[in-house]
Amino acid sequence: MKNKKGNMFIYAGLVMIAAAGIFAGYNFYESSKAAKSAADVSQQLHIPETVVEDVPLYVSYPEMEMPTETVDGHRYIGRLEIPVLNLELPVMEEWSYDNFKIAPCRYSGTAYLNNFILAAHNYRYHFGTLNNLSEGDKMSFTDMDGNVFEYEVILKEVLEPDAIEDLLAGQWDLTLFTCVGNGSHRMVVRCKVL
Amino acid sequence: MKKFKLLTVFLVLLMVISLPSAVSAVGEIDIHKKTSIEILAAADDAALNGAEFEIYLVASIGADGTKTAAHGFEYYEYYVENNNMADIQKMAGTIESHAVQNGVEPFDKGKTDSNGLLTFPVNALEMLPGLYLVTNNNHIQGDYIYSAEPFVVIVPGMDDDGQWNYDVVSYPKFSKTPADGLYVDVSVIKIWKDTNHEKHRPAEVTVNLYKDKNIYDTVKLDASNSWRYTWKHLDKKADWSVAEEFSDGYTATVEKDGTQYVITNTYKKDTPPDEPEIPKTGQTWWPVPVLFACGLLFVVIGLYRRKTGEYEE
Structure with missing residues (x-):
């Protein structure tokens, strides 16, 4: 009898370990899928190399909507590049939990009004490595008209889950955020435009 | 003294009466x-x-x-x-x-x-x-x-x-x-002023192009065309103008900058702002160490029980 019970424990234990493995495996799979989908989209975005007009539209009309291109049924507003983290990512116009699985998304604001907030999952190849950024690191965002906006990291902070006001507090030109740990707190990177 | 007072009152009254008509004369x-x-x-x-x-x-x-x-x-x-x-x-x-x-x-x-x-x-x-x-x-x-x-x-x-x-x-x-050149491009861009009320935006707006005040073309502006459009190769000598059809809940103003029309829609209703929702952008990892640790514990318990079980026999 005791043998059987012992075996049951062992089996149960092995099942749990296997479950842990499957869970971890799924997370890794989701992460690499996200990396791939972002890279795929990035390839398909047609961002002009040079800007056509003498005076870009956004300079005359900073309240305009950011122009978009539609790829696979989703609208993208441009490309974010962070050389220090080796990241080049397309950015979706609107956020949703489904959208986060494909690419980083705009949470609110625009590059033209210097109130730009971008968010992404903490996948390794989305915003998972934001913590490795330091003050002074540079990044750039290119919109679908080819206008380039350069930024510099000013500070990093970790915010409580309910700190909505702090997250949205308006004086930062560019904000990036993602979740740390198990999704409760947020890593927030604040940048100023150059 | 009394007469003086009376005179003052009379003069004041006269001024008061004549004042409004002096104003209204202008x-x-x-x-x-x-x-x-x-x-x-x-x-x-x-x-x-x-x-x-x-x-x-x-x-x-x-x-x-x-x-x-x-x-x-x-x-x-x-x-x-x-x-x-x-x-x-x-x-x-x-x-x-x-x-x-x-x-x-x-x-x-x-x-x-x-x-x-x-x-x-x-x-x-x-x-x-x-x-x-x-x-x-x-x-x-x-x-x-x-x-x-x-x-x-x-x-x-x-x-x-x-x-x-x-x-x-x-x-x-x-x-x-x-006046040289035969053609001109006319562009229209739509600007939305509705922060915290974006959910009320219509999915599209209809914009009409008028040639010499007669309707010439109609286009729909929406998010997929970035709310802007350019008519190319129009007759340079004609009078072109642009107008938007009414959007419920918004007031529209039209400004012209050369051949660039800017139509700004401002949200006008008095509804409370949309509540911001902050997404949770983390993968769920906590079950992994928990399951692993439990699993390991069970295996250990199981092995122990097997061992002690054998001895008891």
Whole structure:
């Protein structure tokens, strides 16, 4: 009898370990899928190399909507590049939990009004490595008209889950955020435009 | 002493009685008096000969200066009643757009003479005090095409002496482009001013392109075309204008910058702002170490029990 019970424990234990493995495996799979989908989209975005007009539209009309291109049924507003983290990512116009699985998304604001907030999952190849950024690191965002906006990291902070006001507090030109740990707190990177 | 007091009271009373009529002698407008608007059309010191202008009655003026929107411009009733001339001037482009969109008939039209002068009324029998919108058509002279932005004029105007002037003179400001080349591009971009109310935005808006005030084309602006459009290869010599169809919940203003039209929609209802929702952007990892640790524990327990079980046997 005791043998059987012992075996049951062992089996149960092995099942749990296997479950842990499957869970971890799924997370890794989701992460690499996200990396791939972002890279795929990035390839398909047609961002002009040079800007056509003498005076870009956004300079005359900073309240305009950011122009978009539609790829696979989703609208993208441009490309974010962070050389220090080796990241080049397309950015979706609107956020949703489904959208986060494909690419980083705009949470609110625009590059033209210097109130730009971008968010992404903490996948390794989305915003998972934001913590490795330091003050002074540079990044750039290119919109679908080819206008380039350069930024510099000013500070990093970790915010409580309910700190909505702090997250949205308006004086930062560019904000990036993602979740740390198990999704409760947020890593927030604040940048100023150059 | 008593007489002195009495005299003072009498004088004060006299002043009080005469004061309002002194004000009203300047303040009241004679709403039956005929008015005129003279336009001097010139650019670079050259008089524009044969430039066409149209004039619309936007609002009539009461004796005390209150404005009442005229037929065809009832949409702007509230705006016109409650804003000063400087602010109404900013709306001239929008009001013109509304007139074109709704086929409002002009009050009068005319052409300048060889001195660049045109005095309204031309065909109308008489012109009375009111708020008028003055628009013009492209005018080709020499090597250039001249056009002036629409503007509003109020008659009577107040002159430097504080008197009402029932004959007003206007000097519209002209811009010019070279008349060579056959084609021009006309662009429209839509701007939304509705922070925290974006959910109320319509999925698309309809914009009409007018050639010489007749509808020429219709396009739909939406997020997929970035709320902007350019008509290419249009006849440079024609008069092009753009107007948007009504969007519920928003007021639209139209501004023109050369051939770039900017239509700004501002959210006007008094609804509470949308609640911001902050996404959770983390993968769920906590079950992994928990399951692993439990699993390991169970395996250990199991092994132990097997071992002790054997010994007991």
